[in-house]
Amino acid sequence: MPYEYYRLTPEEREEVVRQRRERGYPLHAPPHPLRGEHCYLLSAANYRHARIMAAPERRTDLEDCLLRALSIVHAEVIAWVVLPNHYHALVNVGSLASISSALQDVHGVTARNWNLADEKTGKRRVWYRFTDRAIRNESHLLATLNYIHYNPVKHGYVEDAYEWPWSSLQGYLEAHGREWLRATWRANPPGDMGRGWDDY
Numbered sequence: 001m002p003y004e005y006y007r008l009t010p011e012e013r014e015e016v017v018r019q020r021r022e023r024g025y026p027l028h029a030p031p032h033p034l035r036g037e038h039c040y041l042l043s044a045a046n047y048r049h050a051r052i053m054a055a056p057e058r059r060t061d062l063e064d065c066l067l068r069a070l071s072i073v074h075a076e077v078i079a080w081v082v083l084p085n086h087y088h089a090l091v092n093v094g095s096l097a098s099i100s101s102a103l104q105d106v107h108g109v110t111a112r113n114w115n116l117a118d119e120k121t122g123k124r125r126v127w128y129r130f131t132d133r134a135i136r137n138e139s140h141l142l143a144t145l146n147y148i149h150y151n152p153v154k155h156g157y158v159e160d161a162y163e164w165p166w167s168s169l170q171g172y173l174e175a176h177g178r179e180w181l182r183a184t185w186r187a188n189p190p191g192d193m194g195r196g197w198d199d200y
Contacts (some may be wrong), residue, residue: 029042038093039134040088040096040135041090043089044134049085049086052084054085058110058114059083063080070102072102075091118197142184149161149167149172
């Protein structure tokens with residue numbers, strides 16, 4: 001995430017840029033090496049992780065806007081969560097380019113509305129670019145689903161993930177039941193919460 005870059009020493013930053021140049025990645029933006037039909041974990045944060053969505057209405061606003069935009073581009077939304085300063089969505093898509101365009105629209109509309117509401121127009125950057133991670137197999141997919149649903153607990157917003165209304169967890173509870181969710185968690189724990197995704 002971008003905030004980690006600011007913690008690096010000048011030498012470490014230089015090394016990051018050198019590695020990105022060697023791989024052909026953009027120098028200061030998230031790389032998107034896979035572009036075609038695939039299942040992805042999409043993540044985006046408010047700039048420097050400011051809690052711009054601290055108000056519940058803003059999380060609801062983003063959730064509605066995000067799900068509507070993803071449906072327009074015919075993405076199959078598998079899971080999602082919206083937190084006070086970031087969100088995650090697990091989606092099957094035909095093209096990452098269509099998702100990129102949809103997320104740009106979501107970020108543009110919400111940034112403009114929230115900056116107008118907070119009288120910060122022209123003074124505040126709301127979003128950093130989204131990142132994507134390709135899902136490798138069924139186990140990776142289910143671990144990612146568990147990671148998404150556990151995220152509000154991980155960040156200390158609730159003690160029980162079922163208490164967080166801005167996620168797809170309630171839909172899974174209604175469709176599959178608590179025992180299926182428990183069994184899925186036991187068989188596919190998210191591990192170190194985001195680290196080591198490439199091990200699947």
